[in-house]
Amino acid sequence: MSTKQLQMKGIRKAFSGVPALRGVDFTVQGGEVHALLGANGAGKSTLMKILSGAYTQDEGAIIVDGSQVHIASPGDAKKMGIHCVYQEVDTALVAELSVAENVMLDRISAKGSRLWLNWGKLESEAEATLARLGASIPVRKKAGELSLAEKQLVLIARLLTEQAKYVIFDEPTAPLSLDEAERLFRVIEQLKGEGIGIVFISHRLPEVFRICDQITVMRDGERVFTEPTADTNVDAVVHAMLGRVFEEEYPKSDAPIGGVLLQVNGLARGRSVRNVSFEARSGEIVAIVGLVGAGKTELSRLLFGADRADTGTVKVSGREVRTTDPADAIQGGIVLVPEERRTQGILVGDTVQHNLSLPLLNAFSRFGFMSGKKENNNAHAVIGKLGIKTSSPQQQTAFLSGGNQQKVSIGKWLPTEASVYLFDEPTKGVDIGAKSDIFRIIGQLAEQGKAIVYLTCEFTEAIGIADRILVMCDGALVKQFMRGEATQQQLLLHASGGKGEQA
Amino acid sequence: MDKALHFIFKYGSLIVIGLVILFFSLWDKHFFTYANISDILRSISIVTFVAIGVTFSLTVDGFDLSVGSTVSLTTVLTAAMMVWYQQPVIFVILVALASGAVVGLLNALLIVRVRIPDLLATLAVMYIVAGIHKTYTKGYSIYNNMPMPDGSTAPGTFDPAFLWLGQGKLLGVPVPVILMIVAVAAVHIFFKYTKWGRQMHTTGGNEEAARLSGIRVRRIRTFAYIASGVFAAIGGILYAARVGTGQIDAGAPMMMEAVAAVFVGYSVLGAGKPNVIGTFFGAILIGVLLNGMTMMKVQYYANDIVKGTVLVLALAVTFIHLNRRRNG
Numbered sequence: 001m002s003t004k005q006l007q008m009k010g011i012r013k014a015f016s017g018v019p020a021l022r023g024v025d026f027t028v029q030g031g032e033v034h035a036l037l038g039a040n041g042a043g044k045s046t047l048m049k050i051l052s053g054a055y056t057q058d059e060g061a062i063i064v065d066g067s068q069v070h071i072a073s074p075g076d077a078k079k080m081g082i083h084c085v086y087q088e089v090d091t092a093l094v095a096e097l098s099v100a101e102n103v104m105l106d107r108i109s110a111k112g113s114r115l116w117l118n119w120g121k122l123e124s125e126a127e128a129t130l131a132r133l134g135a136s137i138p139v140r141k142k143a144g145e146l147s148l149a150e151k152q153l154v155l156i157a158r159l160l161t162e163q164a165k166y167v168i169f170d171e172p173t174a175p176l177s178l179d180e181a182e183r184l185f186r187v188i189e190q191l192k193g194e195g196i197g198i199v200f201i202s203h204r205l206p207e208v209f210r211i212c213d214q215i216t217v218m219r220d221g222e223r224v225f226t227e228p229t230a231d232t233n234v235d236a237v238v239h240a241m242l243g244r245v246f247e248e249e250y251p252k253s254d255a256p257i258g259g260v261l262l263q264v265n266g267l268a269r270g271r272s273v274r275n276v277s278f279e280a281r282s283g284e285i286v287a288i289v290g291l292v293g294a295g296k297t298e299l300s301r302l303l304f305g306a307d308r309a310d311t312g313t314v315k316v317s318g319r320e321v322r323t324t325d326p327a328d329a330i331q332g333g334i335v336l337v338p339e340e341r342r343t344q345g346i347l348v349g350d351t352v353q354h355n356l357s358l359p360l361l362n363a364f365s366r367f368g369f370m371s372g373k374k375e376n377n378n379a380h381a382v383i384g385k386l387g388i389k390t391s392s393p394q395q396q397t398a399f400l401s402g403g404n405q406q407k408v409s410i411g412k413w414l415p416t417e418a419s420v421y422l423f424d425e426p427t428k429g430v431d432i433g434a435k436s437d438i439f440r441i442i443g444q445l446a447e448q449g450k451a452i453v454y455l456t457c458e459f460t461e462a463i464g465i466a467d468r469i470l471v472m473c474d475g476a477l478v479k480q481f482m483r484g485e486a487t488q489q490q491l492l493l494h495a496s497g498g499k500g501e502q503a
Numbered sequence: 504m505d506k507a508l509h510f511i512f513k514y515g516s517l518i519v520i521g522l523v524i525l526f527f528s529l530w531d532k533h534f535f536t537y538a539n540i541s542d543i544l545r546s547i548s549i550v551t552f553v554a555i556g557v558t559f560s561l562t563v564d565g566f567d568l569s570v571g572s573t574v575s576l577t578t579v580l581t582a583a584m585m586v587w588y589q590q591p592v593i594f595v596i597l598v599a600l601a602s603g604a605v606v607g608l609l610n611a612l613l614i615v616r617v618r619i620p621d622l623l624a625t626l627a628v629m630y631i632v633a634g635i636h637k638t639y640t641k642g643y644s645i646y647n648n649m650p651m652p653d654g655s656t657a658p659g660t661f662d663p664a665f666l667w668l669g670q671g672k673l674l675g676v677p678v679p680v681i682l683m684i685v686a687v688a689a690v691h692i693f694f695k696y697t698k699w700g701r702q703m704h705t706t707g708g709n710e711e712a713a714r715l716s717g718i719r720v721r722r723i724r725t726f727a728y729i730a731s732g733v734f735a736a737i738g739g740i741l742y743a744a745r746v747g748t749g750q751i752d753a754g755a756p757m758m759m760e761a762v763a764a765v766f767v768g769y770s771v772l773g774a775g776k777p778n779v780i781g782t783f784f785g786a787i788l789i790g791v792l793l794n795g796m797t798m799m800k801v802q803y804y805a806n807d808i809v810k811g812t813v814l815v816l817a818l819a820v821t822f823i824h825l826n827r828r829r830n831g
Binding site for chain 2: 304325326330336338346354357359361362364365368369370
C-alpha cells in the first residue's frame with residue numbers, strides 16, 4: 001500500500017469511566033488540510049492527544065500509510081512522522097539557545113549524533129529549512145527574543161528537519177495578529193504542497209473555510225460531520241457543532257431592572273482586552289460570551305483589579321473605582337467569583353468557616369482579635385442560605401464537591417454588601433444539581449438589586465439566564481443581543497469572528 | 504505502612520526529643536537536673552527568638568536568611584551605644600529594635616516590590632548587614648573599658664539593668680527564659696486568634712486566592728519581614744545582655760539553628776506548616792543535643808554536623824509528608 005494517509009478507526013477512550021471518545025473514525029490524506037472542529041469538550045483534543053502519543057486509546061486502530069501502528073508515547077508518534085504544534089510555543093523552545101539550535105534541536109540531541117557539532121553546517125541547514133517556509137529569521141538570534149509568530153515558525157521548521165509527514169496544528173492562530181495569521185496560512189500551503197497531511201484545529205470559521213480542504217465536526221465524543229469544504233457552508237457547520245438544541249431549565253429572573261450600577265469605559269490591556277465599554281444595571285444579568293481565549297477571564301480580572309489595565313475607567317454608582325488591587329475593587333463594591341475556583345476562589349487547605357470570613361476579617365474581629373462567634377454565625381447563615389453541603393463549618397474545603405466549593409467561593413461575598421458581582425465560568429466542573437443552585441443564587445442576587453456580569457463560553461447558559469448578551473471576540477465586544485433575541489448559531493457565529501467583526 | 508508514616512509524622516519529633524533527653528539522662532546524671540535544664544532553656548532562648556522571626560517569614564511562604572546578621576548587628580549596636588556613647592537602656596533597646604525593623608523593611612522592599620526571590624534577596628542583605636556591623640566596629644568586639652583608637656579607654660559600661668535581661672533571674676527562673684515563654688505564647692495567640700495572623704496564614708497558604716479575597720498581600724508580607732527583623736533584633740539584644748560584650752559575628756551560627764528549629768516544628772503534632780509552638784520544641788531539641796554533646800565532650804565543630812543532620816531529617820519528614828499529601 002503506497003497510499004499516503006493517516007487513519008484512525010473506531011477510537012474509544014474513557015477517563016475514569018466517563019467516555020470522552022465513542023468510536024471515532026478520522027482520516028487525513030497526505031497533502032490535505034483537514035479541519036477538526038467542535039465545541040469545548042467535544043473530544044477533539046483527546047483525539048489529537050491519542051494521535052500524538054500523550055494518551056493511548058482504549059479501543060480502535062491507528063493506521064499510518066497502510067500499516068497499523070501502536071503509539072505509546074510522543075516519541076513513537078514522532079518516529080511515525082506525526083508531529084504537533086501546540087499553542088504554548090514557549091514550552092517547546094529553549095529561549096536561551098539560538099534560532100539555529102532550536103530548529104536543529106532534535107538533531108542535536110538525537111542518539112548517535114556526533115560529539116562535535118559543525119556549527120557552520122548547522123546554521124546553514126537551519127537557514128535553508130526556514131527559507132523553505134518563506135521565513136527570514138536571523139538564525140543566530142536567541143529564540144527568546146523572537147515574536148510569537150516567529151517562534152511558531154521555528155517549531156514548524158524543526159519538525160521539517162525530522163521528516164514530518166503529518167502535522168497537527170492546535171489553534172495556531174489564536175494568539176496571532178491578522179498579518180501573522182496570513183503568513184502562517186502561506187506556510188501551511190507550503191507544507192501541503194510538499195505532501196504533508198495537516199490537521200487544523202481552530203475556533204475561527206472564516207479561516208477554516210479559507211484554507212481547509214475537508215471539515216470534520218465532533219460533538220460529545222463522536223464524529224458527526226465530514227464534508228469537503230467546497231460542498232458545505234458556515235451554517236451547516238455551526239449546526240453540526242451544536243446539534244439538537246436541548247432545553248435546560250433556567251430560573252428566569254424577573255428582577256426589576258433599575259439604574260446603572262456598573263459603568264466600564266475604554267478598558268484595555270495589551271491585546272487580550274481591547275477598548276471594552278459596557279454598563280450593567282441594578283437587577284440586570286449581563287452575560288459576556290466568547291470562545292475560550294476571547295479575553296473574558298482577562299476582562300474580569302481587570303474589572304476586579306487583579307491585573308492592571310493599560311487604560312480605561314470603571315465606575316460603580318457613578319463613582320470611579322480604583323482597580324489597582326482587588327481590595328480596592330471590593331471596597332468600591334465589585335466582587336469576583338473567579339474561574340479557577342480551587343486555586344483562586346477558595347483556599348482548599350482551610351476550613352469552610354475561614355474561607356467564608358476572608359473578605360470581612362475586620363467585621364468579624366475586635367481590636368484585631370477574631371470573634372469565633374461572629375465568624376461561626378456568619379458561616380452558618382451562608383451555609384444555610386446557599387445550601388452548602390458540608391459536615392460542619394470546620395470542614396476543610398478540599399473535601400467538598402466542586403459545586404459546594406463554588407458555593408463557598410460565591411458565599412464569601414454575600415455579607416460584603418457588594419453591588420456588582422462578576423462570575424467567570426461559574427458552572428465549570430460542577431454537576432447539574434449544583435448548577436441550578438448557582439443559577440438560583442445568581443437570580444436572587446439580581447432580585448436584591450445587584451448588577452451581575454456573567455462571563456461564559458456556554459452559549460446556552462447565557463441565553464437562559466441573561467437579560468442582555470454581549471459577544472466577545474479577540475478581546476473586543478463585537479455584538480449585543482437583548483433577552484430572547486439571540487440563538488446559539490448567532491452567538492457562535494459572532495464569537496468566531498464570522499460576522500460583524502471589527503476589522 | 505500509611506498509618507506508620509502518619510504516626511511518625513505526627514509524633515516523631517516529640518518522640519525523638521524524649522529519646523534524646525532519656526539518652527543523655529542515662530549517660531550523665533547531671534543532665535536531668537534543674538540547673539542543667541534551666542541552662543538549656545537559657546541557651547535556647549536567643550535562638551528561639553530568631554526562630555520566631557523565621558516562623559513569620561515562612562508563614563507568608565517567604566524566607567529570611569538575614570536573621571543571623573541582624574542578630575550580629577544589634578548585638579554590637581547595643582554594646583556600642585552603651586560602651587561608646589553611654590546612652591540610656593530604653594533608648595538602646597528601641598534603636599536596636601528599630602534597626603531590626605529597617606533590615607526587615609529592606610528585605611520586604613526587595614522581595615515584595617522589586618520581586619527578587621526571597622532566598623536571593625535575603626542572602627544579599629545578609630552579606631550587607633554582616634559587612635555593616637563589622638565595618639562599624641572595625642572588626643573589633645566591644646567590651647567594658649576597651650581601648651579607643653585615640654588611646655583612651657571607652658567611657659561607658661554595660662548597664663546592669665541591661666545585663667539583667669540576659670543574666671538575671673526571677674523567682675529562680677532565668678529572665679530570658681521567661682521572656683521566651685511569654686513571646687512564644689504571645690506569637691501563638693497572634694497567629695491563632697488575630698486577624699493579622701489569619702491574613703498571614705492565608706497569604707502563605709495561597710497568595711493569589713488571598714489577594715482575590717481582598718487581603719492586601721503585599722502589605723502582609725512586608726509586615727512579616729519586619730517582624731522577622733524585629734525578633735532577630737530581640738535575639739541580638741539578649742545575646743549582648745547575656746555575654747556582656749558586643750561580639751562581632753555573634754549571630755552567624757544562629758540562622759542555621761533557627762531554620763532547623765522551625766522545620767522540626769513543622770512536624771510537631773502533624774502541623775505541616777510553620778507554627779510557633781513547634782518552633783519552640785524544635786529549639787528545645789537542638790538545645791538539648793548541643794548541651795548533651797558538650798557534656799559528652801564531643802568536639803565543638805561536630806556541632807555543625809549535628810545541626811545540619813537535624814535540619815535534613817526534619818526537612819525529609821516534612822517533605823515526604825507534604826508530597827504524599829499532595830499526590831494522595
